[in-house]
Amino acid sequence: MAAPSLDHARCSGCSLCRLVCPMWRQHRDPRFSPEGLAKARQCGATAAELTAPLEACSLCGACDPVCPEGIDLSAMVMELRQHLSPALPYRQALDALQAKFALAAAAAEAPAAGALFLPGPALRAHPVLLARVRALLGYACATDDGADIALALETGGEIAPARRRRFLDRLDGRTLAVGDGLLLRQLRHWLPGARLQSLGAALASLMPIRRRIASTDFYVIEPRAYHADYERLVAYYDRLQAETGCALNLDLQRIALPALTPALPRITGPLADADVAQARWMLQGRTPHRIVVESLADRAPFERVCDIPVLHLAELAQD
Amino acid sequence: MKILPVEPGTVGPCPVAPDALQGIKRQQTNPARWNGAGWQAFVADLGAAGVELAEGRAACGVYATDAGGTAYGQPHGVVVARNAGEVAALLKAAQAHRVPVTVRGGGLTTEGESVAYGGVLLDMTGMSRVLAIDAPALTVRVEAGIYWHSLAEELRRENLDYLSAPLNLTSSVGGTLGVGGIDVNSARLGCSADQAVSLQVVTPTGEIVECSDSEHAELFQRVILGYGQFGVITEATLRVRPYTPLSMHYYYYSSLSTAIEDLQMLDRNDASDYSGILTIMDCAVNLLVAFDSDEREAAFRANWEARLRGHGEFGFALCMLGHYALRPWKAGEALYLLRRKQAVFPEFRRPEYMREGKMHDRTVVFSRAVWKHWGSRNMVIPDLATPADKFIEAVERGNAVCRKFFPHYTLYCVGIKLRPEHRPHYEMSCVPPGAEDWAYGCEFEPMIEGEVYSRDHFQAFKNAIYDIGVDLGASYYRFGGMMKGYIRRIFGDALVDKHLAMKRRADPAMILNRDVIF
Known part of the structure; x- marks a missing residue:
């Protein structure tokens, strides 16, 4: 386990990260914000003392593009999570889930040459939609999509070097569409030679889908992928909005509001009150006819709080 | 020890000598930490009242300093405000145990006003919800x-906007109402504090009072622009307006005084909806003019634009080219201007904030640019607020001080429309006593640019700026905290003693924001 980086030392306390932080919005307590974590670290607080906010962070990445000091705040949280106590009550269940994903990955065959699509567990659980996405993209679907690695990144779990090497060796130099925003974020660092895109942006670029996005739609961008490639994607989605007239889940800073705010102990659990409140806030003052989500996981909170159709982006294309 | 005489506004040969900071006593720049007497009994009382108090470095670390980054202190404990009742319970217990309470909103002070030197830090951002929007009445609670x-964010969902607020995303409403708040539309709409219709205030002794110009008016007058001395604002009703994007125009000047004359001409004639001056250098001065509607913009173009003596961007670039071609020894200055232009200008034209030539969300655009290109871990922003007729002299003298202390700096100037009926609010505030109709404010912000300056250098710089204010009979936006040594010099003993007596009546144990003013 590496020692935590010293990036937090550069935090000047401007609080800009608080404004976009769903964790802060939920708790209204500066301890529950990237700034709170960085400032506490500057005063010598350990990961154990910061357990509550480290568990509460959903790693949506909204804080990263707004930090004027350029601190990688998501990386700070991910690193500190590695130092949380292994005795936390849910740790064993997360380790077991990671091991299950790793076992499936070990059995995966090497993918054929060419562009690849890494769906992630949520989409893989819906074979019909998965097949539709694959057909629309025209990419092969990777049987090893790094689900165990994505989970480890999120939860502070360990990633064996050999496992990481095997995963990356199969992907390097390819065109990749990645369903998991957190994994995509990390692949940008690990695979500088790969042509990476989020699943949402890849699908929204396809004309059969793009031309069916309506001005009465509320289009929900997957926040992790968006914030990880903010400077490019803010322009991309600005064009999408200008072309289609749809409303986006962007705040006034053009930061994506996440529909889900999963805290560490309930990553694999059911919807929480916080998710429902977040979805309600996203829809406040809006009257869309339809909600279009990039991430399948974002469907549930909207289906809970409204009775208009909630579609995955791939479902927009006609059969 | 022999103290050598030093020129006012400069640092003496011994920077830690008691008299090194001319015009301000050493103990006033660095308040003593409260000794903690009776803390445990106070904590027990708070617990019994159901008020959650957090202690330890994870809770207190975030409050170690303010936006200025030159004043450091930590509270004994933190209360994140949840409702007025809790705030009242806290203040009652604090009075009983004589525990200091420092109130903090966005923490954007620069003189340590929101830094706690022991005692309790009351973080008001825990109370940060919109309670009600009354769109027909154009108010928000x-x-x-x-x-x-x-x-x-919430007003926009209703296609509304606030009237005027600091060009900084993380200013809090309560903190702003307590000190003023200026926007580039303040020359037309007044300062942010003038937008308050009514307030819910918790007095220093723990009473919860609703106040306005017609109800508990004296409390309202003291709390507005009161630097947190007479109560904690827990709720506010503010005026709002329909949201509009802006048509922005920029004019460039090589002379500060000419730019200010044109700014004041526009303000006097109500020729624009927004106006302000932002400099890159004192020879590269930007006059910003903006409009809420096409009609107002057309009227400006027809009646006032030709009277402005500034240039467009291209014309000014040609002027500068000619200027520096004749002065090759100033090539470094020209390169700085060019670098700064290339870095900053695109920030104000980001395509995602522009639609059909109009700027949306001006505060986001300005605030992000400010933090990115002006922000740093240390920020000192001394300012001068004067009546209109003294403003050019104040800015030119302040500019000369800036030149002496820092290689690069920015000046930000705006007008503030005064409301005659609010004159009682303005007493002992940033609004200068002699101002009629408009006051003008200038912030002098050095560019730190990765350099390391001592606190004494910063303090000497601020003192030199504030000495100008004393000389001109001006006021300041930031006269609290480390600058409170100027309060009696600028306002006079009679007025300060009057307010001190009111403070003692309102806050018998003198516990509320005690290191800020008195």
């Missing part, structure tokens, strides 16, 4: 710890 930006 908010909890006072809300950031102006969060308020803008």
Whole structure:
């Protein structure tokens, strides 16, 4: 386990990260914000003392593009999570889930040459939609999509070097569409030679889908992928909005509001009150006819709080 | 020890000598930490009243300094405000145990006003919700710890906007109402504090009072622009307006005084909806003019634009080219201007904030640019607020001080429309006593640019700027905290003693924001 980086030392306390932080919005307590974590670290607080906010962070990445000091705040949280106590009550269940994903990955065959699509567990659980996405993209679907690695990144779990090497060796130099925003974020660092895109942006670029996005739609961008490639994607989605007239889940800073705010102990659990409140806030003052989500996981909170159709982006294309 | 005489506004040969900071006593720049007497009994009382108090470095670390980054202190404990009742319970217990309470909103002070030197830090951002929007009446009721930006987010869903607020996303409503708040539309709409219709205030002795110009008016007058001395604002009703994007125009000047004359001409004639001056250098001065509607913009173009003596961007670039071609020894200055232009200008034209030539969400655009290109871990922003007729002299003298202390700096100048009926609010505030109709404010912000300056250098710089204010009979936006040594010099003993007596009546144990003013 590496020692935590010293990036937090550069935090000047401007609080800009608080404004976009769903964790802060939920708790209204500066301890529950990237700034709170960085400032506490500057005063010598350990990961154990910061357990509550480290568990509460959903790693949506909204804080990263707004930090004027350029601190990688998501990386700070991910690193500190590695130092949380292994005795936390849910740790064993997360380790077991990671091991299950790793076992499936070990059995995966090497993918054929060419562009690849890494769906992630949520989409893989819906074979019909998965097949539709694959057909629309025209990419092969990777049987090893790094689900165990994505989970480890999120939860502070360990990633064996050999496992990481095997995963990356199969992907390097390819065109990749990645369903998991957190994994995509990390692949940008690990695979500088790969042509990476989020699943949402890849699908929204396809004309059969793009031309069916309506001005009465509320289009929900997957926040992790968006914030990880903010400077490019803010322009991309600005064009999408200008072309289609749809409303986006962007705040006034053009930061994506996440529909889900999963805290560490309930990553694999059911919807929480916080998710429902977040979805309600996203829809406040809006009257869309339809909600279009990039991430399948974002469907549930909207289906809970409204009775208009909630579609995955791939479902927009006609059969 | 022999103290050598030093020129006012400069640092003496011994920077830690008692008299090194001319015009301000050493103990006033660095308040003593409260000794903690009776803390445990106070904590027990708070617990019994159901008020959650957090202690330890994870809780207190975030409050170690303010936006200025030159004043450091930590509270004994933190209370994140949840409702007025809790705030009242806290203040009652604090009075009983004589525990200091420092109130903090966005923490954007620069003189340590929101830094706690022991005692309790009351963080108002825990009370940061919009309570009710009354669109027909164009008012909004908010909890006072809300950031102006969060308020803008909610108002926008109703196609509304606040009237005027600091060009900084993380200013809180309560903090702003307590000190003033200026925007580039303040020359037309007044300062942010003038937008308050009514307030819910918790007095220093723990009473919860609703006040306005017609109800508990004296409390309202003291709390507005009162630097947190007479109560904690817990809720506010503010005026709002329909949201509009802006048509922006920029004019460039090589002379500060000419730019200010044109700014004041526009303000006097109500020729624009927004106006302000932002400099890159004192020979590269930008006059910003903007409009809420096409009609107002057309009237400006027809009647006033030709009277401005500034240039467009291309014309000014040609002027500068000629200027520096004749002065090759100033090539470094020219390169700085060019670098700065290339870095900053695109920030104000980001395509995602522009639609059909109009700027949306001006506060986001300005605030992000400010933090990115002006922000740093240390920020000192001394300012001068004067009547209109003294403003050019104040800015030119302040500019000369800036030149002496820092290689690069920015000046930000705006007018503030005064409301005659609010004159009682303005007493002992940033509004200068002699101002009629408009006051003008200038912030002098050095560019730190990765350099390391001592606190004494910063303090000497601020003192030199504030000495100008004393000389001109001006006022300041930031006269609290480390600059409170100027309060008696600028306002005079009679007025300060009057307010001190009111403070003692309102806050018998003198516990509320005690290191800020008195």
